[in-house]
Amino acid sequence: RVSKEKAKPPGGEAKGAQAAPIQHSFLTDVSDVQEMERGLLSLLNDFHSGKLQAFGNECSIEQMEHVRSMQEKLARLNLELYGEMEELPEDKRKLASDSNLDRLLSDVSTGKAEIVELGLQQSSVQDSTTP
Numbered sequence: 001r002v003s004k005e006k007a008k009p010p011g012g013e014a015k016g017a018q019a020a021p022i023q024h025s026f027l028t029d030v031s032d033v034q035e036m037e038r039g040l041l042s043l044l045n046d047f048h049s050g051k052l053q054a055f056g057n058e059c060s061i062e063q064m065e066h067v068r069s070m071q072e073k074l075a076r077l078n079l080e081l082y083g084e085m086e087e088l089p090e091d092k093r094k095l096a097s098d099s100n101l102d103r104l105l106s107d108v109s110t111g112k113a114e115i116v117e118l119g120l121q122q123s124s125v126q127d128s129t130t131p
Contacts, residue, residue, distance in 0.1 A: 070111045
């Protein structure tokens with residue numbers, strides 16, 4: 001495909017006036033827009049029909065939502081612990097910081113284990129379906 005661009009017209013500009021921005025043909029060429037629309041509609045149909053499966057059949061939306069909720073919970077905990085630590089006197093912050101870090105790392109480790117388990121499930125499904 002040849003890249004077509006509309007450049008600013010030569011001369012004829014008033015002093016201080018800004019030049020017209022370069023417009024790419026894919027923004028103005030109707031056939032390009034129609035081609036993109038067909039591609040996007042095809043992608044949408046594939047998604048709704050179940051042809052698009054990033055994580056395979058064994059990884060359900062519920063499992064992915066569970067992982068997301070764990071990540072959100074971890075983020076909230078991080079903010080909560082940080083807020084509590086700011087209220088502590090200076091001499092107790094180091095101990096609280098170490099304790100908070102241990103707690104967060106433990107939660108991250110738990111979340112990682114669940115994500116790895118999802119990956120292992122996907123891997124075993126692919127291995128069993130591959131000839």
